[in-house]
Amino acid sequence: MFVLKGILRAESQEKVLIYLLVRETGYARSIAEFYGVPTNPVQKQLARLEEDGVVVGSYVGNVRQYKFNPRYAFIEPLKELLKKAVAAYPSDVQINLTVQRTRPRQPGKPSNRLRKSKQATNNDN
Numbered sequence: 001m002f003v004l005k006g007i008l009r010a011e012s013q014e015k016v017l018i019y020l021l022v023r024e025t026g027y028a029r030s031i032a033e034f035y036g037v038p039t040n041p042v043q044k045q046l047a048r049l050e051e052d053g054v055v056v057g058s059y060v061g062n063v064r065q066y067k068f069n070p071r072y073a074f075i076e077p078l079k080e081l082l083k084k085a086v087a088a089y090p091s092d093v094q095i096n097l098t099v100q101r102t103r104p105r106q107p108g109k110p111s112n113r114l115r116k117s118k119q120a121t122n123n124d125n
Contacts, residue, residue: 012041013049014085020055021082022097025067027060034096054078 008014019031028046032039046066049055056069068075086094 009048010041010045012037013045016042016045016049017054017078017082018086018089018097020066020068021079022086025065027063027065029063 008017015035015037016026016031019026019034028039028043031046032042046055046057046064050057050066053069053072054075055066057064057066059065068079072078086097089097
């Protein structure tokens with residue numbers, strides 16, 4: 001879904017900015033995996049955004065992690081625009097953006113997706 005089509009360069013740029021807005025930090029692979037897109041376009045957009053001063057990157061181990069640059073002159077208007085774009089997203093995408101697992105799952109515990117698929121197959125029988 002590309003809500004800010006007339007304003008931003010590419011859909012991958014919107015995805016990067018939305019991800020960083022909601023999750024505050026991220027790295028190229030996590031952003032690409034979340035949206036199910038190749039890593040290369042995400043890396044290119046992060047490099048462009050860093051070059052323009054919109055985001056800043058730092059190494060955590062050998063992984064480059066990005067966040068919004070608090071010194072960017074238009075950071076608050078940009079965040080407000082992105083918040084309105086998130087509000088235009090479908091509710092399932094909004095929920096997926098905000099839910100972030102920080103602890104590992106208990107061994108043997110099924111995920112919500114597995115539960116839903118098992119319920120669907122049980123209802124079919």
